[in-house]
Amino acid sequence: MIESTVAPFSFEEVALATRNRGMPLEALRYDITPTGLHYLLVHFDIPYIEPADWRLRVGGNVDHPQTLTLSEVMALPARTETVTMECAGNGRARMSPRSFSQPWLLEAVGTAEWTGTSLRNVLDAAGVRDDSIEIVFTGADHGAQEDVEHDYARSLPLAETARDDVLLAWEMNGRPLEPQHGAPLRLLVPGWYGMTSVKWLTRLDAVTRPFDGYQQSRAYRFQRDDDDPGEPLSRMRVRALMIPPGFPDFPERRRTLAAGTTILRGRAWCGTAPVAKVEVGIDGVWHDAELRPGAGRYAWSEWQLTWEATPGEHVLSCRGTDADGCTQPDVAPWNVQGMANNLVQEVVVSVTG
Amino acid sequence: MIESTVAPFSFEEVALATRNRGMPLEALRYDITPTGLHYLLVHFDIPYIEPADWRLRVGGNVDHPQTLTLSEVMALPARTETVTMECAGNGRARMSPRSFSQPWLLEAVGTAEWTGTSLRNVLDAAGVRDDSIEIVFTGADHGAQEDVEHDYARSLPLAETARDDVLLAWEMNGRPLEPQHGAPLRLLVPGWYGMTSVKWLTRLDAVTRPFDGYQQSRAYRFQRDDDDPGEPLSRMRVRALMIPPGFPDFPERRRTLAAGTTILRGRAWCGTAPVAKVEVGIDGVWHDAELRPGAGRYAWSEWQLTWEATPGEHVLSCRGTDADGCTQPDVAPWNVQGMANNLVQEVVVSVTG
Numbered sequence: 001m002i003e004s005t006v007a008p009f010s011f012e013e014v015a016l017a018t019r020n021r022g023m024p025l026e027a028l029r030y031d032i033t034p035t036g037l038h039y040l041l042v043h044f045d046i047p048y049i050e051p052a053d054w055r056l057r058v059g060g061n062v063d064h065p066q067t068l069t070l071s072e073v074m075a076l077p078a079r080t081e082t083v084t085m086e087c088a089g090n091g092r093a094r095m096s097p098r099s100f101s102q103p104w105l106l107e108a109v110g111t112a113e114w115t116g117t118s119l120r121n122v123l124d125a126a127g128v129r130d131d132s133i134e135i136v137f138t139g140a141d142h143g144a145q146e147d148v149e150h151d152y153a154r155s156l157p158l159a160e161t162a163r164d165d166v167l168l169a170w171e172m173n174g175r176p177l178e179p180q181h182g183a184p185l186r187l188l189v190p191g192w193y194g195m196t197s198v199k200w201l202t203r204l205d206a207v208t209r210p211f212d213g214y215q216q217s218r219a220y221r222f223q224r225d226d227d228d229p230g231e232p233l234s235r236m237r238v239r240a241l242m243i244p245p246g247f248p249d250f251p252e253r254r255r256t257l258a259a260g261t262t263i264l265r266g267r268a269w270c271g272t273a274p275v276a277k278v279e280v281g282i283d284g285v286w287h288d289a290e291l292r293p294g295a296g297r298y299a300w301s302e303w304q305l306t307w308e309a310t311p312g313e314h315v316l317s318c319r320g321t322d323a324d325g326c327t328q329p330d331v332a333p334w335n336v337q338g339m340a341n342n343l344v345q346e347v348v349v350s351v352t353g
Numbered sequence: 354m355i356e357s358t359v360a361p362f363s364f365e366e367v368a369l370a371t372r373n374r375g376m377p378l379e380a381l382r383y384d385i386t387p388t389g390l391h392y393l394l395v396h397f398d399i400p401y402i403e404p405a406d407w408r409l410r411v412g413g414n415v416d417h418p419q420t421l422t423l424s425e426v427m428a429l430p431a432r433t434e435t436v437t438m439e440c441a442g443n444g445r446a447r448m449s450p451r452s453f454s455q456p457w458l459l460e461a462v463g464t465a466e467w468t469g470t471s472l473r474n475v476l477d478a479a480g481v482r483d484d485s486i487e488i489v490f491t492g493a494d495h496g497a498q499e500d501v502e503h504d505y506a507r508s509l510p511l512a513e514t515a516r517d518d519v520l521l522a523w524e525m526n527g528r529p530l531e532p533q534h535g536a537p538l539r540l541l542v543p544g545w546y547g548m549t550s551v552k553w554l555t556r557l558d559a560v561t562r563p564f565d566g567y568q569q570s571r572a573y574r575f576q577r578d579d580d581d582p583g584e585p586l587s588r589m590r591v592r593a594l595m596i597p598p599g600f601p602d603f604p605e606r607r608r609t610l611a612a613g614t615t616i617l618r619g620r621a622w623c624g625t626a627p628v629a630k631v632e633v634g635i636d637g638v639w640h641d642a643e644l645r646p647g648a649g650r651y652a653w654s655e656w657q658l659t660w661e662a663t664p665g666e667h668v669l670s671c672r673g674t675d676a677d678g679c680t681q682p683d684v685a686p687w688n689v690q691g692m693a694n695n696l697v698q699e700v701v702v703s704v705t706g
Contacts, residue, residue, distance in 0.1 A: 007361070007362075007363050007364040007367075008361030008362055008363060009361055009362040009363070009364070009366070009367045010361060010362070011362070011446075012604060012605055012606065013362070013367065013604075014362050014366065014367060014370055014446060014456050014458070015458060015606060016604055016606070017367055017370035017371050018370050018374070018375040018456070018457065018458055018460050019375060019377045019460065021371070021374035022371040022372060024372045024395065024398070024399055024533075026398040026399050026401075027399065027532075027533075029401055030532075034531040034532055034533065035388065035389050035531065036388050036389035036391070036393070036531045036533060036534070037399075037531070037532070037533055038389070040389070042377065043603045044600060044601050044603060045377070045379040045597075045600065045601060046377055046379050046380065046390075048379075048382055093364075093367060100604055101603075101604045102604065103367050103371070104371065105367070105368060105371055107371050107372065142600050143600045143601050143602055143603055144600070144601075144602040144603070144609065145602060145603050145604075147602075149600075149609075178387040178388065178389045178390070179380075179383075179387055179390070180377070180380075180387065180389055180390055181389070244398075247397060247398065247495050247496045247497070247502075248397050248398060248496050248497075249496055249497040249498060249500075250396045250397060250454075250496055250497070250498050251365060251366075251369055251453055251454045251455065251498075252365055253365065253368060253369070256497065256502075
């Protein structure tokens, strides 16, 4: 087991893991993750916003600055997208050494039906000027990282903001956003890691120079070492996950399974290119799984493989390959911040005769 | 800070903290906890149940054994109760030494509006015989603890099962239960720690001898040492919690606050007796907070205290006292399993001038 070598954890890491929440892997069975099971990562505190008092300010390098109420945003043409979202830090706690942050193992993922209006409907009304290169998205969540006090903010290149499926979303799974998911309005950028989809939006600003806020210029970068400014993260790497078969014990969560025919199941997704293949490893031998396309380009695909489980201890694994030929690695792709670690999942199961 | 001395944690504890979820303390501002922010503790895997296939079997020492469909249960008279629920293990990670289990700090709590029918409507129809002493509640969640394989099951003394407010609940906050909260039907025992409110109910059985299942006879007991069989847990001890004021940094979550008038706010609850008093400690000096009754006997009460915050570092705390005169302790009430630790919360805040 890779995981059992990665310890110990600090009090502060456990405090983060208690606030934030992963999706228990048995929830991979749902096409749409029940709202309360969707992963959640909140940097600072969940802000409290009265929808009636809330305004979205659209400004910066635009011809017609706007101040919109929630009703005004919700009066724009609505669309719904089924989107799998993953935290950029998923897998951090499976790196060694790991950086001090939320200690994700595998569970920082979920799929939801998001309803909103295309971002470009709002940007078009504001008249983004031609010399703009990015839109900066600012949320109401306020705090400090490395002594830099700021409202959480991220930018997106102008080309991405023109996509029809990039939403200003007010509903998740058919209901108004719960506070922790960005109420009353959040950004939703299908295919990108979750840090991009800014929650609790308060401002959109067109800019003519690359945004250098903390969450853009310092956080969410692939750094080789502390002195390396690093490359920014963007789209999700390919990843397959498996529902651990059998039943667990508590608190260790070792798995036990009765011998016989077992259908191994899970999901796979990728932001950079469609998922092309999922393989399941049985004691180190790879088998192609059956793959069922997801509900849209950025929704996860379901996979399954029938396994004749024989008594004894077995190591199961799964790995995805995308249409560009990228396959999940069997060695963690290390970087300073512990980002985008799509190391293959392993599940050890004791099969009883 | 009490907490920072309690480390390190194992990989397995972090894996549990990632699956289970606390309520971020800023959510103490809501009378009703948004569903996705309610605490959650699942021993084994969340079972998958098709409501149409589900049946509730009522048997054991009864005159008229029953097999009920969900529609039949939902046709019984409905009532809604606003109930604060807390995990018996809340505070475990603030004990030293602590037992190996879910490493809760303070956040294992939430308040919801639960809708269902009084348990006794179902028991009366089954005709529980007079020599019965307990009802055993069995869930669909299956696993092993200490090599004892079992479906999660707990019992309740007959007197408690006769309470009108003990529910078989099918709705939480006005919507069908999400899977992780016990869909399609769960028990809800206001005032008791959460382990009592068995999720994913499949069976109710009247018994004439004390139930000796693992979760009753071994787990959830106040043990002095491993050889002590211990006393069983039942109702929640008094506890007050505070919304940490100011803003946090990430990932350390230290608090910063601007000097001036600050309203400190939080909630308090108790299962054994009503909350009679909440005090707020400012650098070790206790002040009586203003207390607003909750939405029913077993819903948390809101409290607040106005504080003139002066520059410098301050230690804030809060403690509840119940109508029986029990007050939260300033030393953790240790026991082997790390149960019911209602040690006073402390929040350190740096006030800037």
